[in-house]
Structures are given as C-alpha cells and as structure tokens.
Amino acid sequence: MPVxxxxxxxxxxxxxxxxxxCSLVRAGAQEGDAKAIVQKVARRISEGMETRVIYRMAMRELRRASFAAAARYDLKFGLMRLGPAGYAFEKYVAHVLKHHGYEVKLNQVIRGRCVEHEVDVAASKGDERILVECKHHxxxxxxxRIQTVLYVKARLDDLSQVFTKAMLVTNTKFSQQAIEYGSCAGVDLLGWRYPDQGSLEWLIDTKKLWPVSILTMADPRIIGLCIEAGLLLLRDVQALSVEELRVRLHLSRQKALRMKREVEEILGGEAS
Amino acid sequence: MPVxxxxxxxxxxxxxxxxxxCSLVRAGAQEGDAKAIVQKVARRISEGMETRVIYRMAMRELRRASFAAAARYDLKFGLMRLGPAGYAFEKYVAHVLKHHGYEVKLNQVIRGRCVEHEVDVAASKGDERILVECKHHxxxxxxxRIQTVLYVKARLDDLSQVFTKAMLVTNTKFSQQAIEYGSCAGVDLLGWRYPDQGSLEWLIDTKKLWPVSILTMADPRIIGLCIEAGLLLLRDVQALSVEELRVRLHLSRQKALRMKREVEEILGGEAS
Incomplete structure (x- = not known):
C-alpha cells in the first residue's frame, strides 16, 4: 500500500x-548501507509524513554508517547555512565557478546604459563574459521565481556592452515559469537539481567543492569566521595545518583539530 | 538651537x-490649528526623537482639532494597512487610476513573447496601453528598489506587443537608483511624494479617493470585510445607506452607523 x-x-x-x-548512494553511501538505511526508515514512515522528518531519520542512520557520506548528504542544508546575508553564497558560487575554469571577479560596480550596477560575480571563459547573479534562500x-529572472534579463540588457550573457544561480529550485522564461530569454539558470546535466550540486560534487557549512562541528559563529577568513571550501581548510587553522580562524587548538579531522574524514580517503 | x-x-x-x-495644513487643518499643534509638539521634541513619535503626537493633537484632517493626515499609514496580502493595494490603485480617467482591468493573465504574465492592472487612456505593476510595502x-523597476522593464519587453508603456506604483518611496533607471528605461514611477507633480497622494487627495483603511474605527477585520465587499474608497461607503453597509459588511448596526458617521465627518462637509 503506497504511502x-x-x-x-x-x-x-x-x-x-x-x-x-538513490540520494543516499549519490551522497557516497555504500549500496549495502543505503539499502539497509532505506529499510529502517521505510518501516517508520507514515501517511503525510514530512520530507524533512524522513530526511532527518535517514541522516541519523547514514551518520552511523558513514560520517563522510552523511556530511555530503547534508549539502542542501549546508548551502542554506551559508546565509543569511547572502554575501557568503556569492563568494561560494564564485569559488565553484573558478574551479570549473571560469575567471571570476566579485562585487564589481559596472556602469550600464542607464545606471551603475552592483554585479555579484563577473565571470569569463573563452569569449563569454557572464553576468552572474546569485540568489540565496x-x-x-x-x-x-520569474521576477528574479526578469530582473536579471533587464540588468543584462542595460549591461549588454559589457556582458555577453547572464546566469542566475540559486541554492533552491526554480519555478516552472522561471525556467520557461529563462530558456526563452537567454538567461542561464543554475540551481538545485537544475539543469538536469550540470546542476549546482553536480558542479560541487564532481570536484568535491563542498562548503565548510556542511561540517557538523560548524555552528553559525564558526561558519562566519570561515567566511571572513576566505575559507569557504573544505578543500581550503584541508590545505592548511592545524596551527594555521587555529590562527586564521581564532579557534582553540581543540576546535581546529576537530575541524581538520572532520574535513579529512570527508575528503581524506578519496582520490581527488 | 536646532534639534x-x-x-x-x-x-x-x-x-x-x-x-x-505644512503637512498638517496639507491634510486639511486650519492654519491657526496647525500653528498651535506645531507649537505644542515642538516643545516636547528632543534630540534624536523618531519621526514616528513626533507623528503620533501631532496626530493626537490634530484629532482634537479636526477629526477629518487627522484621518487624512493618516493616509500614509492607511495605505500601509491595505496590506499585507498586497492584493487590496492593487485593487485600490486600479480605483485611483479609474477616477483619473483610465480604463482598468485587474489581474489579467496575458501571453508575452516568452511566457504568460499575471498583470496586476492593465490600464488604458487614449492610445496608451499601460502595464501597471503594484508594489505594496x-x-x-x-x-x-531598482530590482523591481528592472523586472517591470523586462516584463514590458516581453509584453511589448500588448502594452505601450509600464508604470510601477508603490505606497512608499523609490530608491535614487530606481528613479534613475526608471526615467532612463521608460518605466513611469508613481509613489509616495513621487513624482513632484502628480504623486500617488496627490492623485488621492485631489479627488478625495481616501481608502477605508484611514478610518479610526477600521481594524484589520473590518478593512478585510471592506476589501472583500469591494468597498475600498470612503466615497464608496458614502454612497451606501447605513442599512446597506450593515448588510454588505456583516456589521452590527452600531458599527455601520459609526463607520457612516466617520466617513461623513471626513468627506461630508466639503464640496467634491
């Protein structure tokens, strides 16, 4: 009987x-683990239960099986925790694009035909000069929503002497109307599970560009410190020694050690 | 010593x-009354006091001098109380435009080049067919902000086969950048004290199109009932008998009577 x-x-x-x-395996759980977790969770699901609750149950089980997979499974929420100011998300998106071969410049003020615009990220690759607008939820x-895509289009029009195209990046989904308008008006959309090929989490996963906000030890204060220090990716943290971490983030030695261990646990054992 | x-x-x-x-006289206070109120209020103003507090003091004094003037002085807050859904503001704006000679249609769904758009108000006057977007705060x-003006511009572009121009109406102010972009990109802006000639409150005041939400007896429930019943303007209420009011708004006779009296007090004595 379906629930x-x-x-x-x-x-x-x-x-x-x-x-x-599928989502558990995508996060890196062994197939056997994933099946066992699904069995456990499925038994406790009842009619009308919220995705959020199911997610939390699966997360708890996954953490027991694989700490690293659990952290990555948490990517969606990790991206949300990059808020609330939104500026961290812009920085993070710039990092992701950079690791995918774009040249990026953050927070440019550029004169358009009518007014000056604050451009979140100006990216370029080959002949393309791309106006990147970031929308964090x-x-x-x-x-x-479509309003945001419309406004990015008008901004591109005003800046058409500087940019060849526009891209709108969000950490959640696009409305159907936003997708329809974006593809018609020539605004590239990049979001959660969108587009089918090359979505935001695909760009992140394939190059292991997970943000520090997926660490279980990272509370809002620590996330804030990382952002200030320009350490947005686990990879950036991995590149530092415990001592460097301690100094750059003003952490206790114990916390720096814990962060370093958690990062190694997620990134460490894998070929990069 | 200036404060x-x-x-x-x-x-x-x-x-x-x-x-x-000046603001008290504009609301209809006698010059003598206005001067006396200013004197009383000025004595109680201290360094750093908030406009909101001063407004409340002036309002209290004005109410003693002229109930009708006080209600109109409250227009800015009356417009705010048309929220929160925003739909009432769209309806209200349509009424105001209608009384200024526009033909108006509410909540049209119109197919553009790329997508269908929900248009708050479609207005026309002479050869102009105007896409009216309402933004309630x-x-x-x-x-x-400029984002809203940009998005209205892109919407107009997508609907350029249907509309000749766009107008953005808000109950607060526009940012400097929004004004700059709007006048360059050809989006008409109508807001609080904007433009200098023919602002929203000017359109309202000159034709006595005050909303029911300026009534002191109108709590959110009563405002909601009025909106549902299509009674957005004091003029609409004035046109009804106490009995009609009672039935249309499901009010007690006493409340209907009080509403009617208050409306008469504001509109009544004046030549229209």
Whole structure:
C-alpha cells in the first residue's frame, strides 16, 4: 500500500524507496548501507509524513554508517547555512565557478546604459563574459521565481556592452515559469537539481567543492569566521595545518583539530 | 538651537516647524490649528526623537482639532494597512487610476513573447496601453528598489506587443537608483511624494479617493470585510445607506452607523 509524503513545497507525493536510496548512494553511501538505511526508515514512515522528518531519520542512520557520506548528504542544508546575508553564497558560487575554469571577479560596480550596477560575480571563459547573479534562500521550499529572472534579463540588457550573457544561480529550485522564461530569454539558470546535466550540486560534487557549512562541528559563529577568513571550501581548510587553522580562524587548538579531522574524514580517503 | 530628529530611514535631519505645519495644513487643518499643534509638539521634541513619535503626537493633537484632517493626515499609514496580502493595494490603485480617467482591468493573465504574465492592472487612456505593476510595502522605510523597476522593464519587453508603456506604483518611496533607471528605461514611477507633480497622494487627495483603511474605527477585520465587499474608497461607503453597509459588511448596526458617521465627518462637509 503506497504511502504519500509531504514535500517541502507542501505538495504530496508517493514515498519512493528507490528515490531515497538513490540520494543516499549519490551522497557516497555504500549500496549495502543505503539499502539497509532505506529499510529502517521505510518501516517508520507514515501517511503525510514530512520530507524533512524522513530526511532527518535517514541522516541519523547514514551518520552511523558513514560520517563522510552523511556530511555530503547534508549539502542542501549546508548551502542554506551559508546565509543569511547572502554575501557568503556569492563568494561560494564564485569559488565553484573558478574551479570549473571560469575567471571570476566579485562585487564589481559596472556602469550600464542607464545606471551603475552592483554585479555579484563577473565571470569569463573563452569569449563569454557572464553576468552572474546569485540568489540565496534560507528555506528549502522557497523557489527562485520569474521576477528574479526578469530582473536579471533587464540588468543584462542595460549591461549588454559589457556582458555577453547572464546566469542566475540559486541554492533552491526554480519555478516552472522561471525556467520557461529563462530558456526563452537567454538567461542561464543554475540551481538545485537544475539543469538536469550540470546542476549546482553536480558542479560541487564532481570536484568535491563542498562548503565548510556542511561540517557538523560548524555552528553559525564558526561558519562566519570561515567566511571572513576566505575559507569557504573544505578543500581550503584541508590545505592548511592545524596551527594555521587555529590562527586564521581564532579557534582553540581543540576546535581546529576537530575541524581538520572532520574535513579529512570527508575528503581524506578519496582520490581527488 | 536646532534639534535633529530620526527619520524612518534611520537618517537624521533637522526638525523643521515649517515642514510639520505644512503637512498638517496639507491634510486639511486650519492654519491657526496647525500653528498651535506645531507649537505644542515642538516643545516636547528632543534630540534624536523618531519621526514616528513626533507623528503620533501631532496626530493626537490634530484629532482634537479636526477629526477629518487627522484621518487624512493618516493616509500614509492607511495605505500601509491595505496590506499585507498586497492584493487590496492593487485593487485600490486600479480605483485611483479609474477616477483619473483610465480604463482598468485587474489581474489579467496575458501571453508575452516568452511566457504568460499575471498583470496586476492593465490600464488604458487614449492610445496608451499601460502595464501597471503594484508594489505594496507594510513598513514606511522600505523603499521600492531598482530590482523591481528592472523586472517591470523586462516584463514590458516581453509584453511589448500588448502594452505601450509600464508604470510601477508603490505606497512608499523609490530608491535614487530606481528613479534613475526608471526615467532612463521608460518605466513611469508613481509613489509616495513621487513624482513632484502628480504623486500617488496627490492623485488621492485631489479627488478625495481616501481608502477605508484611514478610518479610526477600521481594524484589520473590518478593512478585510471592506476589501472583500469591494468597498475600498470612503466615497464608496458614502454612497451606501447605513442599512446597506450593515448588510454588505456583516456589521452590527452600531458599527455601520459609526463607520457612516466617520466617513461623513471626513468627506461630508466639503464640496467634491
């Protein structure tokens, strides 16, 4: 008998064991572990249960099986914790694009035909000069709406002498109308699970560009310190010694050690 | 010795007796009354006092002198109370435009080049077909920003086969950048004290199109009932008998009577 669960958007859908297993495997859980977790979780799911609750159960089980996989499974929430100011998300997106071969410049003020614009990220690759607008949401169910895509398009039009195209990056999903307009008006959209090929989490996962905000030891204060110090990626933390970490982040030796260990646990054992 | 007061925006400015007097007279206070109120209020102003506090003191005094003038002085807050859904503000703006000779249609869904758009108000006058976007703010210090003007411009572009121009209406102020972009990109802006000639409150005051939300007896529930019943203007209420009011708004006879009296007190004695 199929059970319906409640998504973040408020809509209902049938609970799918396959879908849950797939997301666990994608996060790096062994197939056997993933199957066992799904079995455990499935037994406790009831009609109308919220995705959030199911996610938390799976997360708890996954953490027991693989700490590293659990951290990566938490990417969606890690990206949310980059808020609230939003500036950290812009910086993070710039890092991700840089690791994918773009040249990036942050927070440029550029004169357009009508007015000056504050451009989150100016990226270039080959002949393309790309106006990148970042839209950070703190709630998973908040979609990036058409209004934002429209406004990026008008900004591109005003800056058409400087940029050849525009890209809108968000940590959540796009509304159907936003997608429709974006592809018609020539604004590239990059978000959670969008587009099918080369979504934001794909860009992150394939190059292990996970943000420090997925660390379980990173509370808002520590995330803030990392952002200030320009340490947005686990990779950046990995490159530093415990002593350097301690000094750059003003952490106790114990906390620096814990951070370093957690980062190694997630990144360490894998070929990069 | 000049005293500095704190504006809604958080900025400071020198308190001006003339400015306060001017706003009271504009609301309909007799010149003598206005002067007397300013004297009373000025004595109690201290360095750094907030505009909001001064406004409340003036309002209290004005109410004693002229109930009708006090209600109109409250227009800015009356417009804010049309929220929070924003839909009431769209309806209200449509009414104001209609009384100024526009033909208006509310909440049209219109197919553009790329996507369908929900258009708040489609207005026309002569050869002009105007896409009207309404932006309601519940806090007086929230400005209408350039992002909104950009997005209206892109919407107009997508709907350029249907509309000849765009207008953005807000109940607060526009940022300097929004004004700069709007006038360059051809989006008409209409807001609080903007433009100098023909601002939103000018359109309202000159034709006595005050909203029901300026009534002191109108709590959020009553405002909601009025909106549902399509009674957005005091003029609409004036046109009904106490009995009609009672039935249309599901009010007690006593409340209907009180509403009717208050409306008469504001509109009644004046030539329209």
């Amino acid at each position: 319906r669960i409640k998504k973040y958007s408020g809509e209902f859908e049938e609970f799918s064991e396959e879908k849950l297993e 703190e709630k998973p169910w908040v979609q990036c | 500095r007061i704190k504006k809604y925006s958080g900025e400071f400015e020198e308190f001006s007796e003339e400015k306060l007097e 519940e806090k007086p210090w929230v400005q209408c």
